[in-house]
Amino acid sequence: MFCFGFTETQSSKIDTNSKIKAVFLYNFTKYIEWPTEYKNGNFVVGILGNSAALYKELSLMSKTKKVASQEFEIKIYTSADDINDKIHMLYIPDEASGSIKNASQKLKGKSTLIVTETPELSTQESGINFIIVANRQKFELNKSNVEGHNLKVSKSLEDLAVVVN
Amino acid sequence: MKAQLYILILVVFASLQGLFAQNKLTNAVNALQNSEFVKAQELIDAAIQDTIFKDDLRTWYYRGNIYKELFKQIELEDNRNEYRSIAVSSFKTSYDMDRDSEVAMSNQSNLNYLASTMFNDAVNQLDNKDYTLAIENYEGYKSIIKFIEPGRDFIKEDIQFKLALASSYTMLSEIDTLNLGIYLEKSKLLYEEVLLLDSNNISGNYNMGILYYNQGADIVNNMDYSLDLKELTMIQEDVHVLFSKSLPFMLKAYKMNPNKMETLIGLKGIYYSMNNMEKSDLFKHKIEELENKEIKN
Numbered sequence: 001m002f003c004f005g006f007t008e009t010q011s012s013k014i015d016t017n018s019k020i021k022a023v024f025l026y027n028f029t030k031y032i033e034w035p036t037e038y039k040n041g042n043f044v045v046g047i048l049g050n051s052a053a054l055y056k057e058l059s060l061m062s063k064t065k066k067v068a069s070q071e072f073e074i075k076i077y078t079s080a081d082d083i084n085d086k087i088h089m090l091y092i093p094d095e096a097s098g099s100i101k102n103a104s105q106k107l108k109g110k111s112t113l114i115v116t117e118t119p120e121l122s123t124q125e126s127g128i129n130f131i132i133v134a135n136r137q138k139f140e141l142n143k144s145n146v147e148g149h150n151l152k153v154s155k156s157l158e159d160l161a162v163v164v165n
Numbered sequence: 166m167k168a169q170l171y172i173l174i175l176v177v178f179a180s181l182q183g184l185f186a187q188n189k190l191t192n193a194v195n196a197l198q199n200s201e202f203v204k205a206q207e208l209i210d211a212a213i214q215d216t217i218f219k220d221d222l223r224t225w226y227y228r229g230n231i232y233k234e235l236f237k238q239i240e241l242e243d244n245r246n247e248y249r250s251i252a253v254s255s256f257k258t259s260y261d262m263d264r265d266s267e268v269a270m271s272n273q274s275n276l277n278y279l280a281s282t283m284f285n286d287a288v289n290q291l292d293n294k295d296y297t298l299a300i301e302n303y304e305g306y307k308s309i310i311k312f313i314e315p316g317r318d319f320i321k322e323d324i325q326f327k328l329a330l331a332s333s334y335t336m337l338s339e340i341d342t343l344n345l346g347i348y349l350e351k352s353k354l355l356y357e358e359v360l361l362l363d364s365n366n367i368s369g370n371y372n373m374g375i376l377y378y379n380q381g382a383d384i385v386n387n388m389d390y391s392l393d394l395k396e397l398t399m400i401q402e403d404v405h406v407l408f409s410k411s412l413p414f415m416l417k418a419y420k421m422n423p424n425k426m427e428t429l430i431g432l433k434g435i436y437y438s439m440n441n442m443e444k445s446d447l448f449k450h451k452i453e454e455l456e457n458k459e460i461k462n
Contacts, residue, residue: 012382
């Protein structure tokens with residue numbers, strides 16, 4: 001007699017956290033206003049260090065989404081010293097958190113939203129810091145840090161965030 | 166005188182009828198032996214209508230054999246199953262008449278043979294995604310074996326069949342995405358049945374865990390990037406429920422076999438998706454350890 005065979009179902013390869021972060025990042029572009037001089041050209045999102053999964057997600061997003069008429073451009077910076085462009089958003093993964101001071105120095109006077117994912121960074125140079133609350137992805141907002149980069153924060157974003165100063 | 170004539174006519178008629186019936190059975194057996202199965206079928210079907218032979222277990226035994234041969238002759242025609250079904254019922258009838266008769270053993274082995282063909286058909290039909298027929302044939306196989314061995318335990322076979330069926334439904338859900346929900350629900354029910362039969366079944370636990378995990382991951386994967394933050398919060402709640410449901414099954418599979426790579430990968434993913442990086446990293450290390458062990462071996 002034959003026998004019944006079956007294949008084990010493989011677990012999904014989706015990096016769920018990166019997808020959720022990408023949705024958050026896209027939403028931040030809706031709730032934060034950049035100055036006029038940042039409203040032309042590409043909307044540049046930089047990633048400091050190695051975050052392949054997030055880069056992949058943001059690259060996928062860039063194929064279908066825009067910020068008003070601006071196309072997304074996703075860049076990877078291996079070091080804070082490489083940041084010389086006009087960038088709208090800089091994502092600093094936990095592994096690269098040691099470079100935040102350097103990155104912040106490079107971005108001084110520029111309208112760049114600094115997004116991090118390291119505890120305590122929101123009280124330092126970060127504008128938005130991803131945190132985990134009861135196993136869910138949330139974010140802290142340091143309004144003064146964001147405004148310090150000449151960016152306007154919508155009240156709606158404040159309502160959704162854990163506000164820190 | 167007239168009465169005597171009538172009696173004589175009746176006696177002659179009855180004798181002729183008996184002879185004719187006897188011929189039908191003998192001729193049916195001869196036709197069977199000469200591989201004239203269609204002729205044998207006509208003769209034997211006539212014989213079972215006859216009061217002289219319908220209570221003779223040999224009539225049913227030969228009928229079973231004739232229909233078994235007809236079944237074997239045909240591979241794809243629709244009436245193949247009908248032939249097999251008649252063969253089965255005939256052998257059963259013969260066997261029921263006397264379980265110690267000279268043909269009892271042969272009835273049993275023929276029933277076993279026919280049951281095995283139903284089992285094989287079920288396997289093939291599952292491969293060909295004919296789920297309804299696969300279930301029918303598998304149940305048919307069980308029904309025959311139960312008839313021969315009333316106390317027979319089918320737990321192992323049931324588990325294998327249900328796992329195979331559930332796995333097919335899951336694969337189908339990936340192709341026929343419009344009916345994804347229906348197929349996943351069918352898979353889930355089957356895994357539940359497997360775990361009711363054996364709560365320690367590794368594949369049942371693993372697949373149930375993966376099913377919930379993948380459902381959550383698919384929801385996240387299908388989110389639009391422009392999804393509102395309030396909706397994102399709600400979705401995070403929904404997927405967290407699915408990941409939480411997945412976890413105990415996957416942990417059970419891990420407990421039953423700590424070296425199964427798929428389970429380690431699953432647990433790493435579940436904990437990662439639940440933002441429990443410490444535990445996700447723990448299973449990442451276990452995967453690396455296992456990979457290193459496999460390389461050394």
